[in-house]
Amino acid sequence: MSDTIEPKSDTVAAYPLLAAAAGERPARRPVWFMRQAGRSLPEYRKVREGIGMLQSCFRPDLVCEITLQPVRRHRTDAAILFSDIVVPLKAAGIDLDIVSGIGPVVEQPVRDAAAVAALPALDAQQVEPVAEAVRMLRGELADGVALIGFAGAPFTLASYLVEGGPSRNHERTKALMYSDPQTWHTLLGSLADTAITFLTAQVEAGAQAFQLFDSWAGVLSLADYREYVQPHSARVFAAMKELSPATPAFHFGVGTGELLGAMGDAGADVVGVDWRVPLDEAARRVGPGKALQGNLDPATLMASWDTVEAQVRRVCAEADAALAAGAGGHVFNLGHGVLPSTDPGVLTRVVDLVHSL
Ligand code: CP3
Numbered sequence: 001m002s003d004t005i006e007p008k009s010d011t012v013a014a015y016p017l018l019a020a021a022a023g024e025r026p027a028r029r030p031v032w033f034m035r036q037a038g039r040s041l042p043e044y045r046k047v048r049e050g051i052g053m054l055q056s057c058f059r060p061d062l063v064c065e066i067t068l069q070p071v072r073r074h075r076t077d078a079a080i081l082f083s084d085i086v087v088p089l090k091a092a093g094i095d096l097d098i099v100s101g102i103g104p105v106v107e108q109p110v111r112d113a114a115a116v117a118a119l120p121a122l123d124a125q126q127v128e129p130v131a132e133a134v135r136m137l138r139g140e141l142a143d144g145v146a147l148i149g150f151a152g153a154p155f156t157l158a159s160y161l162v163e164g165g166p167s168r169n170h171e172r173t174k175a176l177m178y179s180d181p182q183t184w185h186t187l188l189g190s191l192a193d194t195a196i197t198f199l200t201a202q203v204e205a206g207a208q209a210f211q212l213f214d215s216w217a218g219v220l221s222l223a224d225y226r227e228y229v230q231p232h233s234a235r236v237f238a239a240m241k242e243l244s245p246a247t248p249a250f251h252f253g254v255g256t257g258e259l260l261g262a263m264g265d266a267g268a269d270v271v272g273v274d275w276r277v278p279l280d281e282a283a284r285r286v287g288p289g290k291a292l293q294g295n296l297d298p299a300t301l302m303a304s305w306d307t308v309e310a311q312v313r314r315v316c317a318e319a320d321a322a323l324a325a326g327a328g329g330h331v332f333n334l335g336h337g338v339l340p341s342t343d344p345g346v347l348t349r350v351v352d353l354v355h356s357l
Contacts, residue, residue, distance in 0.1 A: 035337030085152025218255025237267025
């Protein structure tokens with residue numbers, strides 16, 4: 001299997017995203033957007049009509065079409081698999097749904113040792129429709145456009161399971177973490193296994209890079225992150241490096257300015273940065289050798305084009321300063337996902353602008 005999941009170096013050179021992640025200087029700066037597929041696109045709203053979000057994630061034809069939509073429109077350097085961080089939990093048999101405008105809602109929140117012990121393990125067969133979509137996508141994507149797979153990191157998945165849905169303060173999650181560390185570590189260990197199985201299915205099917213989303217890790221102090229979270233995320237990265245050493249690993253969270261070094265240390269090749277820390281400062285926090293991804297504030301896209309252009313140029317200039325100071329590479333992206341009210345025409349102009357700089 002290893003010959004199918006280890007890209008040759010000539011392959012890497014043909015993909016600006018893979019080259020930047022590997023610390024090379026591609027001819028053009030790669031750009032993609034978190035949540036580039038989704039409600040900002042009228043063609044997405046059309047194909048999703050009458051089909052539930054989770055239902056759509058288990059239909060390879062729909063996953064393939066929705067993943068390709070933003071690439072066709074914006075000519076990004078990467079496609080990100082259309083799926084969700086809770087898809088492997090659903091596949092394993094956990095009763096949950098994604099409610100439009102709210103997010104994942106879990107029927108029976110997981111709040112004690114008995115509930116953690118009863119969590120089902122994910123079997124790779126259960127995410128076979130996702131693997132099938134990845135294979136279809138690799139046949140469809142143009143040369144040079146890399147396919148990124150992803151999974152939710154153990155902490156962010158745990159926060160949905162423990163809270164039962166989206167949360168502002170993550171108080172039940174932190175209560176479990178502090179009051180019953182043993183159960184906490186069992187829970188995160190189990191979710192690390194889920195992430196490894198989900199990512200392995202995607203990489204073996206042809207995903208050329210993957211991003212581990214720890215979207216809500218920024219609610220933790222650095223000390224708590226290191227003690228309660230980092231070892232589990234590190235196990236995910238280590239398992240994936242062993243499976244496929246040449247597949248670049250991206251790691252991202254929101255409000256993680258204080259955690260950037262630790263998130264890199266967990267084992268990522270590319271560290272995602274939201275809009276709160278400029279990339280040259282982020283490079284100092286992450287340390288030399290790792291690439292950076294980000295970090296335009298998605299709300300900026302609502303402003304006038306002059307403002308957007310100035311901000312895109314600023315991000316690229318700060319990235320260049322980061323590269324001069326030892327950062328491995330830069331992948332242009334937003335600091336978090338595309339907001340649903342974004343004018344997709346502005347995203348296309350941002351791609352063209354980044355490529356022209
Ligand atoms: O980025 C992409 O284009 C790929 C698709 C993708 C989705 N979810 C599709 C989606 C990815 C990478 C995710 C990951 C995800 N899901 C994260 C981590 C990334 C991040 O944004 O921090 C998180 C925290 C989730 C959980 C989740 N799922 C939320 C918070 C929501 C939004 C709820 C809402 O309706 O506003 C979802 C639903 C979801 N996932 C949608 C999409 C396109 C919207 C569903 C719809 O179209 O009705």
